[in-house]
Structure formats: C-alpha cells, structure tokens
Amino acid sequence: MREAATVQHDHSAVATRPATVVATNVGKVFGSGASAVRALEDVSFDVPQGSFVSILGPSGCGKSTLLRLIAGLQPITSGEIAVNDHTPDEMRKAREFGIVFQQPILFDWRTVEQNVALPLQLIGTSKEERKRRVGEMIELVGLGDFRRHRPWQLSGGMQQRVAIARALAFGPRFLMMDEPFGALDMMTRERMQTELLRIWSSRPGTTIVFITHSISEAVLLSDRIVVMSARPGRVMRVIDVDLERPRTDEVRKDERFIEIETEIRDLIFSQEHA
Numbered sequence: 001m002r003e004a005a006t007v008q009h010d011h012s013a014v015a016t017r018p019a020t021v022v023a024t025n026v027g028k029v030f031g032s033g034a035s036a037v038r039a040l041e042d043v044s045f046d047v048p049q050g051s052f053v054s055i056l057g058p059s060g061c062g063k064s065t066l067l068r069l070i071a072g073l074q075p076i077t078s079g080e081i082a083v084n085d086h087t088p089d090e091m092r093k094a095r096e097f098g099i100v101f102q103q104p105i106l107f108d109w110r111t112v113e114q115n116v117a118l119p120l121q122l123i124g125t126s127k128e129e130r131k132r133r134v135g136e137m138i139e140l141v142g143l144g145d146f147r148r149h150r151p152w153q154l155s156g157g158m159q160q161r162v163a164i165a166r167a168l169a170f171g172p173r174f175l176m177m178d179e180p181f182g183a184l185d186m187m188t189r190e191r192m193q194t195e196l197l198r199i200w201s202s203r204p205g206t207t208i209v210f211i212t213h214s215i216s217e218a219v220l221l222s223d224r225i226v227v228m229s230a231r232p233g234r235v236m237r238v239i240d241v242d243l244e245r246p247r248t249d250e251v252r253k254d255e256r257f258i259e260i261e262t263e264i265r266d267l268i269f270s271q272e273h274a
C-alpha cells in the first residue's frame with residue numbers, strides 16, 4: 001500500500017499512515033465538443049487510513065463529482081483513483097464503503113429500524129445479527145426512542161441521523177459524506193457535527209471523506225482539508241489540521257482554529273480576486 005504523500009502544513013501524524021484513497025491527476029469532463037463541461041482538472045490528494053478528510057470548495061467546483069468518482073458511480077476521464085489499492089468500481093461492487101448524501105434517501109413506508117436494516121438485508125446478514133447491529137447503530141445516533149417511527153415523523157436532522165446509522169450499519173471502514181448537514185439549520189448542524197465526531201471516535205480506524213463548503217465545519221471535523229478552486233475544480237492547497245482531539249464546540253474559540261480558518265478564507269479570497 002502506498003504511503004500518503006507529505007503535504008503542506010504537515011503537523012499531524014496522519015500523513016505517515018497508509019492511504020485509503022489516492023487520487024492522482026484526476027480529470028473529469030462531462031459531455032464533448034462545444035458543450036463539454038470541465039468539472040475537475042489535475043486533482044491529486046491522499047486520504048490516510050483512519051483519518052477524517054474534508055473536500056472544501058465553492059458551489060460547482062466539482063466536490064460531488066469527485067465523491068462520485070471515488071465511489072465508482074461515474075467514470076474518470078483522466079488520471080487515477082485507488083481506494084485501498086483497488087479501483088473505485090471494484091470497491092463499489094464489493095460494497096466496501098458507506099455513503100451519505102446531502103438529502104437523506106429514506107423509504108417512507110419503512111420504520112427507522114427497517115431503513116437502517118436495508119443494506120444488511122441486501123447483503124444477506126442473518127436476522128439476529130441484523131437486529132443486534134441495527135439496535136446498536138440506532139442507539140449510537142441517539143434515536144433509541146424513535147426506532148418504530150417513520151421518516152416523515154422525524155425532523156430533518158433526525159432523518160439525516162437515520163441515513164448515517166444506515167451507512168454505518170454494515171461496518172464500513174470507509175465512509176463518504178456529501179454535505180450531509182447542508183440542509184440543516186445552524187444549531188442542528190453544529191450539534192450534528194460534534195455528534196459525528198463522537199460516532200467517528202467510537203469506531204477507531206474508520207476513514208471519512210466529507211464534502212462541505214463551510215470552512216468552519218471543515219476545520220472542526222478534519223485531520224486534513226483539500227481546498228478546491230472554482231470550476232474547473234483544482235486543488236489549491238492541502239492543509240493538515242493540527243488541533244487536538246477529541247474536539248468539542250469549544251475548539252471554535254481556539255486561537256489555532258481561527259488561524260486555520262483565516263488562512264483558508266484568505267486563500268479562497270485571493271483566488272476570487274486574482
């Protein structure tokens with residue numbers, strides 16, 4: 001397995017771990033000829049095993065596209081992505097990762113329990129094992145009292161927690177999240193961020209790739225931030241976040257937190273005004 005490359009701001013230990021994702025000079029073009037859209041250009045970065053890596057950038061810079069390429073849901077135009085030394089397509093077929101989308105996709109006629117159980121049912125997990133794991137995941141995301149509710153009886157934040165529980169239920173070592181808190185109000189969003197950190201720390205070794213356009217969200221959550229430029233999306237800088245863990249809301253007041261936030265803001269601002 002390839003070692004993750006050393007990058008700028010390499011203060012933490014994450015850069016020395018083996019890489020779960022290695023993206024090398026990735027390009028993505030939609031369509032062809034005059035109507036071709038260059039969504040991504042020459043994108044390279046590593047996601048060390050067990051780390052939390054955010055992909056941060058303005059709307060339309062190709063973040064979701066990049067996630068779909070990593071997940072093997074769309075073909076790459078140029079360059080290469082390796083996920084645990086396999087192609088994204090191989091990983092997708094082996095169901096080696098979980099994925100959470102911006103809008104939770106839940107089945108309204110199924111209860112919370114039944115929604116969370118779905119991927120386990122699909123891979124043929126026994127009923128007893130399913131019950132055990134679903135119960136555990138529902139507790140983990142704090143929905144123990146709502147296991148028999150239907151999605152429409154839950155708030156947006158609770159629905160997203162169901163989607164997170166479902167993605168975690170089959171125990172993926174690699175989780176991809178595409179702006180999972182984008183549709184939530186600020187207070188719920190901040191609560192969900194710290195809850196996600198709690199869930200993640202309870203499952204050591206789990207790698208997360210998280211898409212966001214919020215600088216503070218990226219700094220709070222991540223070991224590493226891949227800062228993207230506007231379309232065509234390119235990597236502007238890769239920043240390793242050297243804030244101690246466990247992190248709580250309090251870290252937002254930390255001098256270093258504000259310093260990193262400011263650095264990213266300046267970087268994005270300098271590009272907009274270049």
Ligand SMILES: Nc1ncnc2c1ncn2[C@@H]1O[C@H](COP(=O)(O)OP(=O)(O)OP(=O)(O)O)[C@@H](O)[C@H]1O
Pocket residue numbers: 030031037038039057058059060061062063064065066213231
């Ligand atoms: N299937 C597609 N066909 C053609 N163009 C596409 C397709 N999917 C995405 N694009 C284009 O690629 C670019 C990147 O889109 P993408 O959704 O990846 O951006 P994003 O950074 O995730 O945006 P947002 O933060 O608004 O969700 C956009 O210009 C978009 O119009």
